[in-house]
Amino acid sequence: MFIETETTPNPATLKFLPGELVMASGTRAFTSPEEAEASPLAQALFSLGDVTEILFGRDFVSVTIAPGAQWSDAKPQVLAILLDHFVSQAPLFAAGSAQNIVVPAEDEDFADDPADAEIVEQIKDLIETRVRPAVANDGGDIVYRGFRDGVVYLKMQGACSGCPSSTATLKNGIESLIRHYVPEVNEVRAA
Missing domain, CATH: 3.30.1370.70 (Scaffold protein Nfu/NifU, N-terminal domain)
Known part of the structure; x- marks a missing residue:
């Protein structure tokens, strides 16, 4: 191998x-x-x-x-x-442990307003189809945390977490992409 x-x-x-x-x-x-x-x-x-x-x-x-x-x-x-x-060919996870954690545990600070459900769905779709595959190529992941008052909160993981270029990626790449397709978004922040 x-x-x-x-x-x-x-x-x-x-x-x-x-x-x-x-x-x-x-x-x-x-x-x-x-x-x-x-x-x-x-x-x-x-x-x-x-x-x-x-x-x-x-x-x-x-x-x-x-x-x-x-x-x-x-x-x-x-x-x-x-x-x-x-x-x-050992198992990746111990028996009975949580395996796929794609979304962090619910945080009250990041709870979405039900009135924003359509906007949130658009944001999540963009993250899933455009952003996550791109950052996975670099050995990282980005997870949606919430949307409030025009701000999208994302958590960076793997190679993206602590990367010197993560702020540029977040602001210049991801924020530009999301704002282009979802005009209700004013900013993207790391959570």
Whole structure:
């Protein structure tokens, strides 16, 4: 088995492509060892010590390392863990754990106004069909969090989280796209 590795716009994150399906649908991000208890693979990656975030996508695993850590040291270890996992065909998730988390837990601060249902549906459709596939190419994901008073709130994950160009991507790319198709949107902010 050969696992391809790609750089991402975030120098702290590499995208690993095992050449097979990782998740049938959705994405799953882990930002702590406690969250990683849902997945033996995520637990193994966090056990390396320098890993700060993991994102499972359709056909990739993005791994982010801590500031000061070097990919020259971490990459062989990450590859060994991924290779062991995919060759053994071990389950991605522990039995009974939540698997696909595409939308974060409901946050009262981001509750949508039912009067905005049509606008919200347009925004979600654009994110799902245009934005998420583009950022997945860079080893990341963007999740809709809410719409209020003309502002769309999005959460960036994987390579997009903490990426030096994430603000530019959010403002120049995503905000421009959404404002073009949904004139009720005035701004896009990271949540």
